[in-house]
Amino acid sequence: MLMTNLKHVESVDEHKKIMEENENVMICCGRMGPMCLPVYDIMEELEDKYKNVKFYDMDFDGPDAHVIKNAPECAGFMGLPFTMYYKNGKVVKATTSIQDMDQVTSILDEYFEKSEYQHSKVAD
Amino acid sequence: MDDIYDVIILGAGPAGLSAGIYASRAKLKTLILNEGTIGGQVILTHEIANYPGVETTNGFQLINTMKKQAKEFGCTIKANLNITGINLSNKIKEIEVNSSDTYKAKTVILALGGKPRTLNISGEENFKGRGVSYCATCDGEFFTDKEVVVVGGGNSALEESVSLAKYVSKLTVVHQFDHFQALPYYVEMAKNNPKINFIMNSELRGIEGEASVKKVKIENLSTGQISELNTNGVFIFIGYSANIDKVKDFITLNSSGEIVVDNNMKTNIEGVFAAGDCIAKRYRQVTTAVADGTIAALSASDYIMNLE
Numbered sequence: 204m205l206m207t208n209l210k211h212v213e214s215v216d217e218h219k220k221i222m223e224e225n226e227n228v229m230i231c232c233g234r235m236g237p238m239c240l241p242v243y244d245i246m247e248e249l250e251d252k253y254k255n256v257k258f259y260d261m262d263f264d265g266p267d268a269h270v271i272k273n274a275p276e277c278a279g280f281m282g283l284p285f286t287m288y289y290k291n292g293k294v295v296k297a298t299t300s301i302q303d304m305d306q307v308t309s310i311l312d313e314y315f316e317k318s319e320y321q322h323s324k325v326a327d
Numbered sequence: 328m329d330d331i332y333d334v335i336i337l338g339a340g341p342a343g344l345s346a347g348i349y350a351s352r353a354k355l356k357t358l359i360l361n362e363g364t365i366g367g368q369v370i371l372t373h374e375i376a377n378y379p380g381v382e383t384t385n386g387f388q389l390i391n392t393m394k395k396q397a398k399e400f401g402c403t404i405k406a407n408l409n410i411t412g413i414n415l416s417n418k419i420k421e422i423e424v425n426s427s428d429t430y431k432a433k434t435v436i437l438a439l440g441g442k443p444r445t446l447n448i449s450g451e452e453n454f455k456g457r458g459v460s461y462c463a464t465c466d467g468e469f470f471t472d473k474e475v476v477v478v479g480g481g482n483s484a485l486e487e488s489v490s491l492a493k494y495v496s497k498l499t500v501v502h503q504f505d506h507f508q509a510l511p512y513y514v515e516m517a518k519n520n521p522k523i524n525f526i527m528n529s530e531l532r533g534i535e536g537e538a539s540v541k542k543v544k545i546e547n548l549s550t551g552q553i554s555e556l557n558t559n560g561v562f563i564f565i566g567y568s569a570n571i572d573k574v575k576d577f578i579t580l581n582s583s584g585e586i587v588v589d590n591n592m593k594t595n596i597e598g599v600f601a602a603g604d605c606i607a608k609r610y611r612q613v614t615t616a617v618a619d620g621t622i623a624a625l626s627a628s629d630y631i632m633n634l635e
């Protein structure tokens with residue numbers, strides 16, 4: 204069970220529904236460990252600023268996490284968390300291990316429309 | 328934005344959050360600005376068993392409680408920022424964030440903490456998450472029945488080696504000296520583990536592979552000879568260094584690059600205090616960081632009272 208303020212993806216069915224209903228989605232699949240917490244934290248912070256993106260986490264040890272773990276884009280990944288970026292249900296980018304704010308926002312800006320949020324603005 | 332804070336604290340690890348708790352409880356208008364995730368190194372810690380008064384906990388829980396306490400006393404906390412300017416030379420100190428917003432304060436507490444050292448060799452950044460790791464507990468299972476190299480010779484390196492040995496088929500510790508810095512207890516545990524081998528007096532010179540790590544280049548420091556070792560992973564535990572990059576041009580540091588303070592956590596600049604792992608001291612623990620943060624906040628409070 205992930206203790207974050209993000210919405211959780213709990214099952215394959217839910218994953219499918221999210222893909223069908225949303226254009227831009229970021230899912231971080233991990234545990235409550237030191238490499239994963241900073242990514243959840245960044246996502247929580249970006250939720251308000253990237254209204255065009257839906258942010259979720261998924262428990263790496265959950266029964267349905269194979270939907271991410273076995274994705275071809277994650278082949279060769281050996282570092283938690285596995286973070287996926289989907290556009291219209293298709294994976295446009297996947298990263299392994301810890302990422303910082305700049306790395307996450309540059310992926311969001313590259314693959315999804317740039318948000319109104321200016322990176323120069325302070326997060327409240 | 329033009330408001331003047333009594334205290335701006337740079338850093339939201341245990342030192343910064345403790346300073347935040349004490350300063351805001353003393354009714355000082357307090358702002359904590361943090362680069363990165365709130366919690367600092369503590370969120371790297373799976374288990375904390377030596378924080379008095381708290382039975383075994385994890386870093387996430389401990390830091391969440393500290394954050395909650397600071398906020399409840401009225402402290403404002405902003406995280407995941409980029410501190411782009413620090414001007415401490417005037418009576419009113421100025422901190423610029425994300426190249427745009429400037430915050431002003433009568434005092435500043437530097438609670439900048441430390442960060443894990445990296446090797447800075449070819450392949451390290453490229454293979455992060457594809458064989459290069461800094462966390463055995465997080466990534467150990469991906470190396471089940473594989474061979475790995477651990478770089479380092481301190482407590483963390485040897486403790487993490489023993490924990491990794493549960494997964495891997497073979498583990499080679501590469502250490503730059505001919506002896507370990509770790510406590511004898513950790514050395515003994517590692518030496519008694521049949522899966523763990525040692526290459527002493529040696530340093531990694533490169534990490535190579537394709538989709539993931541395949542081999543490392545190792546230099547024997549006595550002979551200068553470079554050899555190759557096939558491996559599936561490289562775990563790096565070579566210690567921590569103080570985060571002083573943004574203050575080193577105007578804050579007095581010791582020869583190890585740590586901030587010099589007096590007993591009241593005062594730095595060389597009037598109205599500027601420092602606390603926690605970034606200061607020159609021998610023992611770096613949550614308890615010592617929390618104590619430093621407390622002293623820094625109370626000293627800042629004194630300083631402000633004397634201004635008025």
Ligand SMILES: Cc1cc2nc3c(=O)[nH]c(=O)nc-3n(C[C@H](O)[C@H](O)[C@H](O)COP(=O)(O)OP(=O)(O)OC[C@H]3O[C@@H](n4cnc5c(N)ncnc54)[C@H](O)[C@@H]3O)c2cc1C
Nearest residue numbers: 338340341342362363367368440441603604611612613616
């Ligand atoms: C793996 C590991 C295990 C540990 N286990 C234990 C343990 O079991 N018990 C124990 O007591 N101690 C333990 N420690 C030590 C303990 O975590 C540290 O001593 C403590 O976190 C130091 O607190 P700090 O606030 O000084 O610094 P940090 O925790 O390093 O926090 C500093 C914060 O400042 C931020 N920052 C850096 N530069 C700037 C800047 N320019 N502006 C704004 N913010 C900035 C950082 O992002 C960070 O959030 C462990 C450390 C590690 C790495």
